[in-house]
Ligand SMILES: Nc1ncnc2c1ncn2[C@@H]1O[C@H](COP(=O)(O)OP(=O)(O)O)[C@@H](O)[C@H]1O
């Protein structure tokens with residue numbers, strides 16, 4: 431008889447095996463987690479970057495720090511943002527140049543239109559040319575806003591809106607003077623004035639007359655421009671900020687405007703971290719509400735944050 435060798439694992443071997451298995455599982459989980467974090471960090475960065483697209487349509491600058499992949503992703507996004515900005519600005523310049531170049535042939539056409547014999551025909555020609563003029567002007571204005579160079583400073587909102595009201599009142603628009611309130615916001619004064627002028631003009635023209643409310647709410651200044659006109663049909667109101675939007679194309683004969691006023695106003699107000707909302711009032715009329723963060727005022731010294 432031959433002895434059968436004892437092939438069973440040495441006593442305590444199960445434990446060692448289990449130990450190895452646990453070690454392998456833990457090790458591979460660790461490696462998997464490490465790899466996953468390497469992949470997801472840049473993805474998180476991408477997600478954050480896309481959810482932080484500014485009002486100008488550009489990505490916020492991402493700090494190029496951290497591990498290799500993150501730094502590379504951040505750099506790629508930043509480069510993309512710079513290229514987009516460049517492309518957008520050159521597009522904008524193109525729009526401005528087109529608006530500008532249209533003026534010369536338009537002047538020639540206007541001169542020629544003056545010689546149209548038929549009175550009715552002549553008036554129509556001149557009215558159409560007038561409208562073209564407004565569109566070209568607004569396009570140029572929109573671009574100026576996009577790449578304008580005024581500096582940010584403390585602006586007394588109550589004072590500014592008073593100036594706007596006075597100006598429009600002088601040209602015969604129905605504008606009630608706003609209450610005198612002292613609220614200071616950080617903005618580029620000329621740009622903000624242009625934005626507010628567009629809003630008050632809307633209430634005075636499309637809405638038949640403007641009234642204003644101005645107050646403080648928490649850390650914000652709230653300016654509401656009200657009218658009692660027809661308002662905007664609910665099914666169209668979400669489009670008001672789109673360039674060239676007009677409720678009723680037929681109305682363009684009676685009220686000049688290119689449908690760019692609100693697009694420009696929003697562009698400006700969002701630049702200063704503000705918001706603008708537009709809503710119909712009951713029973714009729716429109717409320718245009720502007721909210722701008724107040725500038726902290728300590729002992730008369732303004733701090734722009
Ligand atoms: N206060 C208002 N009441 C009624 N309709 C308005 C008012 N404000 C704006 N709208 C409508 O929204 C359109 C877009 O306004 P806006 O962008 O300022 O362009 P514009 O005034 O040059 O036509 C206007 O053409 C008008 O139809």
Ligand SMILES: [Mg+2]
Nearest residue numbers: 628632687691
């Ligand atoms: Mg307007």
